Amino acid sequence: PDIQLAFGEMTLFANQAIEPLAPIKAGDTLEARTKLQEVYAKTGRSGTMVFMVWETSFMNQHGTTVLRVQDSFVRRNRGKQ
Numbered sequence: 638p639d640i641q642l643a644f645g646e647m648t649l650f651a652n653q654a655i656e657p658l659a660p661i662k663a664g665d666t667l668e669a670r671t672k673l674q675e676v677y678a679k680t681g682r683s684g685t686m687v688f689m690v691w692e693t694s695f696m697n698q699h700g701t702t703v704l705r706v707q708d709s710f711v712r713r714n715r716g717k718q
Contacts, residue, residue: 644685644687644712645686645712645713645714646713646715647712649712650709651688651709652707653707653709654707655706656707658704659702659703661695661703665698666698670694671691671692671693672692673689673690674707675690676688676690684714686713688709690707690708690709691709692705692708693705
């Protein structure tokens with residue numbers, strides 16, 4: 638989803654962590670819920686970058702969380718600031 642972050646000219650994929658929590662079986666029905674977990678800024682030699690961490694949890698038809706995925710993205714300006 639677009640959170641309308643008013644910083645940076647480009648978004649880059651930074652990282653993905655996958656945490657299996659329970660078996661997923663053929664025939665299971667999964668529901669996914671995604672939330673914005675964290676937004677933070679870091680400043681380095683290339684200038685300021687804003688990091689966004691999204692977490693998606695997958696639940697089966699019994700309400701058991703079977704998988705958790707964390708995706709990180711970074712927004713920054715082109716070139717040195």
